[in-house]
Amino acid sequence: MLNYDIVIIGGGPAGLGAAVEAYEKGVKNVVILERDKYLGGILQQCIHNGFGLQEFKEELTGPEYAQRFIDKVEEYGIDVMLDTMVLEITPDRIVKAVNSEKGVFQIKAKAIILAMGCRERPRGAIMIPGTRPAGIMTAGTAQRYVNMEGYMPGKEIVILGSGDVGLIMARRLTLEGAKVKAVVEIMPYSSGLTRNIVQCLEDFDIPLLLSHTVVEIHGKDRVEGVTIAKVDENREPIMETAQYISCDTLILSVGLIPENELSKQAGIELDPVTGGPVVNDMLETNVPGIFACGNVLHVHNFLDNVTAEARMADNLAIMFIREGCFKKSYISVKAGKGICYVVPQRINVDNIDKRIKFRMRPTDVYNNAILAVKSGDRYLLMQKRIRLTPGEMIDVNLSKEILKNADEKEGIVFLVEEG
Missing domain, CATH: 3.50.50.60 (FAD/NAD(P)-binding domain)
Structure with missing residues (x-):
C-alpha cells in the first residue's frame, strides 16, 4: 500500500x-x-x-x-x-x-x-442509419491522425456537428489539402465558439448547414457519400429536403x-x-x-x-x-428557464471567502436578455447580456453578501428572462 x-x-x-x-x-x-x-x-x-x-x-x-x-x-x-x-x-x-x-x-x-x-460521443450514440464502412471517425481521432500520426483521414469530407474540435478540424484538413464539403449541425445554432466559426469556416468558405442532419451513410468498404436533410422543430428529418453529398470521410463532432x-x-x-x-x-x-x-x-x-x-x-x-x-449544511443551486446547468450545484455561504464563480450554459440563443438570480420570489441579481449562446459558457461571480440573502429552503435559481 x-x-x-x-x-x-x-x-x-x-x-x-x-x-x-x-x-x-x-x-x-x-x-x-x-x-x-x-x-x-x-x-x-x-x-x-x-x-x-x-x-x-x-x-x-x-x-x-x-x-x-x-x-x-x-x-x-x-x-x-x-x-x-x-x-x-x-x-x-x-x-x-x-x-x-x-x-x-x-x-x-x-x-x-x-x-x-x-x-467524444461515437456514432452509436446518435444512431445514424446506414452501412458501417471505413471512413467514419470522431473529430478527435481525425485530429490525432493528422497532427500526431501523420495520416490524412480522407480527401472529401463532411463533418457532422459543429463542436469546437470539428470546426478546428475543418480548417486543419482544408490546410492539408482536403475538401471539406459541409459542416452539418442539427441545431439551429452552432455548438462551437463564434471565433471558431469565423476563423475555421467563414474564412475558408466552408458551408455551415444549420438545422440539418445526416440521415443515411452510403458505401460498403469505404464511405462513398451521405444523405443529409433539414430537420423540423422537433429535430425530426424532413425527408422531402434530402440531398446527397459525395464524400469519402464522415467526421463526427457531436459532443463531449x-x-x-x-x-x-x-x-x-x-x-x-x-x-x-x-x-x-x-x-x-x-x-x-x-x-x-x-x-x-x-x-x-x-x-x-x-x-x-x-x-x-x-x-x-x-x-x-x-x-x-x-460544513455540510448546503443550499441548492439550480438551473431555471433558459439555463441548461449550473456548477457548483450546492453551496455553503460560510465556506465562501469573498465571492464565488458559477459556470453555466444557456439552452438557446438569446439576444438582449436578462440573466437573473432568484431565491424564491426574490431577485438577488439581474444582469443584462447582449448575447447568450449554448456554445459559450457563462461565468457569474456572486459575492458572499449577495448570497447571504438567499433563502436556505428555496435555494438559488439562475434563469434567463427576455430583455
Missing part, C-alpha cells in the same frame, strides 16, 4: 495544473496517475494556437501550453506514473491501479482530485462526455445534464475528500479556465487535508 497526501487521476491540463499548485502550496507528497505514455492529455494533439492568453499572457499551441506545466512537474520532482490504468476508487479514498512496472497496486490518499477529462466511470464506482453522485459529478462550493463531490475539476466536471470552452479550476480544486483539497471535513 502506497501513501500520498493527494492523488491526481489524469495527467492532462487539469491534472498538471493541480499537481503544480499542490507543490507550490507546500504539499509535495503528490502523485499523478496517467493512463497514456506521456503527460499533456489532449493538448498534445492540439497544435493550433490560442491557448494560454489568461494563464501565460501569450498565445501558445496545445503542446507548448502542456510543456510549461510538464517542465514544472519535472523541476519539482513530482511523482508521475505513466501508462497506468486506474481500476477503482473506493469511498475511503483507496485507489487501485495497474501498470507494467508494479502490476496491480493500491494507494491510500488523504484527498483525491478527479481530472480524467472527457471523451465527462469521463466518469471511476466516479460511478466510487458512489459519486453525477449530474444528469453535465454528466460530471455534483459538487459543492469547494468542488468536493458527495464523497468526502474526493474533488473534481476540468472537463471531468463539465465540458469547458477555454483551456485557461480548466487550469484555474484545477488550481482551485487543489487548494480546496489542501484545506480538506489540513482542516478536515467541510
Whole structure:
C-alpha cells in the first residue's frame, strides 16, 4: 500500500495544473496517475494556437501550453506514473491501479482530485442509419491522425456537428489539402465558439448547414457519400429536403462526455445534464475528500479556465487535508428557464471567502436578455447580456453578501428572462 497526501487521476491540463499548485502550496507528497505514455492529455494533439492568453499572457499551441506545466512537474520532482490504468476508487479514498512496472497496486490518499477529462460521443450514440464502412471517425481521432500520426483521414469530407474540435478540424484538413464539403449541425445554432466559426469556416468558405442532419451513410468498404436533410422543430428529418453529398470521410463532432466511470464506482453522485459529478462550493463531490475539476466536471470552452479550476480544486483539497471535513449544511443551486446547468450545484455561504464563480450554459440563443438570480420570489441579481449562446459558457461571480440573502429552503435559481 502506497501513501500520498493527494492523488491526481489524469495527467492532462487539469491534472498538471493541480499537481503544480499542490507543490507550490507546500504539499509535495503528490502523485499523478496517467493512463497514456506521456503527460499533456489532449493538448498534445492540439497544435493550433490560442491557448494560454489568461494563464501565460501569450498565445501558445496545445503542446507548448502542456510543456510549461510538464517542465514544472519535472523541476519539482513530482511523482508521475505513466501508462497506468486506474481500476477503482473506493469511498475511503483507496485507489487501485495497474501498470507494467508494479502490476496491480493500491494507494491510500488523504484527498483525491478527479481530472480524467472527457471523451467524444461515437456514432452509436446518435444512431445514424446506414452501412458501417471505413471512413467514419470522431473529430478527435481525425485530429490525432493528422497532427500526431501523420495520416490524412480522407480527401472529401463532411463533418457532422459543429463542436469546437470539428470546426478546428475543418480548417486543419482544408490546410492539408482536403475538401471539406459541409459542416452539418442539427441545431439551429452552432455548438462551437463564434471565433471558431469565423476563423475555421467563414474564412475558408466552408458551408455551415444549420438545422440539418445526416440521415443515411452510403458505401460498403469505404464511405462513398451521405444523405443529409433539414430537420423540423422537433429535430425530426424532413425527408422531402434530402440531398446527397459525395464524400469519402464522415467526421463526427457531436459532443463531449465527462469521463466518469471511476466516479460511478466510487458512489459519486453525477449530474444528469453535465454528466460530471455534483459538487459543492469547494468542488468536493458527495464523497468526502474526493474533488473534481476540468472537463471531468463539465465540458469547458477555454483551456485557461480548466487550469484555474484545477488550481482551485487543489487548494480546496489542501484545506480538506489540513482542516478536515467541510460544513455540510448546503443550499441548492439550480438551473431555471433558459439555463441548461449550473456548477457548483450546492453551496455553503460560510465556506465562501469573498465571492464565488458559477459556470453555466444557456439552452438557446438569446439576444438582449436578462440573466437573473432568484431565491424564491426574490431577485438577488439581474444582469443584462447582449448575447447568450449554448456554445459559450457563462461565468457569474456572486459575492458572499449577495448570497447571504438567499433563502436556505428555496435555494438559488439562475434563469434567463427576455430583455
